[in-house]
Amino acid sequence: MVVPPYRYGADPTQWITVPPQGYGGIQWVVATLMDGLLEAGCEILLLGAPGSPVQDGVTVSPAVKTTDIHVAIEAFAPDVVHDHSNAAALPPGGLRPTVSTHHLNGVPEGQINGVYLSRAQRIAAGSESAPVIRLPVNASRYPFQEAKDDYLLFLGRVSAHKGVRESAAFARAADLPLTVAGPAWEKDYLDALLADFPHTVRYVGEVGGSARTRLIARARAQLVLSQPWGGPFSGRWVEPGATVVSEAAASGTPVIASDNGCLPEIVPGVGTVLPVGQEITPRDAERVLGSLPTAQAVREAAVDRWSHHTIARQYLAVYKRAVSGEVWT
Structure with a gap:
């Protein structure tokens, strides 16, 4: 699980954690999705949010630089990488199957195996068939x-x-x-x-x-x-x-x-x-x-x-598509 590494505005010596200390829309989304995935039995490596609370089933990596994130991913050897950083933190040409949730406006940096939050966002990005999965809530x-x-x-x-x-x-x-x-x-x-x-x-x-x-x-x-x-x-x-x-x-x-x-x-x-x-x-x-x-x-x-259980199941189905080698835009 890769989130964009941002410093916490109220205390720049800290990184915004998952869940966030204050403002942090993407970090809240990831925290809630992780709730559902953990309850489904997944093990998760969290990247881009050093200092996040320790919880069973989650390994919090200190990596924030792209090269360090690459090393951490390969050491953990996950079945799938879920990128929430719009490719900002993820090294290009990764060796693992990757799914990317687009949290921003416009056309994402990488459109391969993208997931959109709404039909309106997907249309604005120029995609016709990529999955739309709503934001989860616990x-x-x-x-x-x-x-x-x-x-x-x-x-x-x-x-x-x-x-x-x-x-x-x-x-x-x-x-x-x-x-x-x-x-x-x-x-x-x-x-x-x-x-x-x-x-x-x-x-x-x-x-x-x-x-x-x-x-x-x-x-x-x-x-x-x-x-x-x-x-x-x-x-x-x-x-x-x-x-x-x-x-x-x-x-x-x-x-x-x-x-x-x-x-x-x-x-x-x-x-x-x-x-x-x-x-x-x-x-x-x-x-x-x-x-x-x-x-x-x-x-x-x-x-x-939007229950975190429901949204986690939808993402697990998308992960399986990526792991099987399917590619979509």
């Missing part, structure tokens, strides 16, 4: 709370393509506070957000651990108003998989999302979808909030669709 990691508090939540990178301003505008129309939690690497964007929505937005920074899961579980709704512009890699931003949707749903927290990328595929049943660019009036906000499914229905849908 409900036992998320506390369920049926009675919600009166605040809305934005969880993620504080950037234009993630729709933080649109979330603040919705919250203001709903006359509810918006808690914004996540890294803010673009200071000008954050400063403008706080200046324009001083009585709506409460920015709490990057939140991890139980504080993070409580924040998700208590929110009246989670806002995922992704925008098709302003992304970090230029060009159109197509929301690829949206970990925050499954996390919120597992907590019984409904989702209010835009219709960008994967969101129209995954949000119906756990929330509602709004067109990008729609101006939200107080009446609109009241209608949307009143139409959201119950906490119990949302959690049941999350477990039914």
Whole structure:
């Protein structure tokens, strides 16, 4: 299991672990998938996340450089390599069967034996037949709370393509506070957000651990108003998989999302979808909030669709295809 080796922003002497200390979408995906694979009896070598918690069945490698990762893989001799780094950490021309999950926008570095998180992401990458496997969620990691508090939540990178301003505008129309939690690497964007929505937005920074899961579980709704512009890699931003949707749903927290990328595929049943660019009036906000499914229905849908057991079985089937020598694009 190969993840991109990134330094932890709050303490650059550490690497982002699996699961992550705070923000780390790919690391959460890998942690949850590993839950399912371990319960299925797999043994796992984890690369790109030194310092990750020790657990039975997992060997955590200190390797972060490509050459060291290659040596570690060959020493472990796995049946299959699962790359989550978009080929950034994996040496080219590896000797082992490899499956690559694409977590980003656009065309991946290597399209051989790729897996996509949504049909929208697969289309944007130019593939027609590669497997689509949704992001997993382990409900036992998320506390369920049926009675919600009166605040809305934005969880993620504080950037234009993630729709933080649109979330603040919705919250203001709903006359509810918006808690914004996540890294803010673009200071000008954050400063403008706080200046324009001083009585709506409460920015709490990057939140991890139980504080993070409580924040998700208590929110009246989670806002995922992704925008098709302003992304970090230029060009159109197509929301690829949206970990925050499954996390919120597992907590019984409904989702209010835009219709960008994967969101129209995954949000119906756990929330509602709004067109990008729609101006939200107080009446609109009241209608949307009143139409959201119950906490119990949302959690049941999350477990039914995206359980780590279900997603692990889907990946095991794909691993077997790769091990048998099958190649797809």
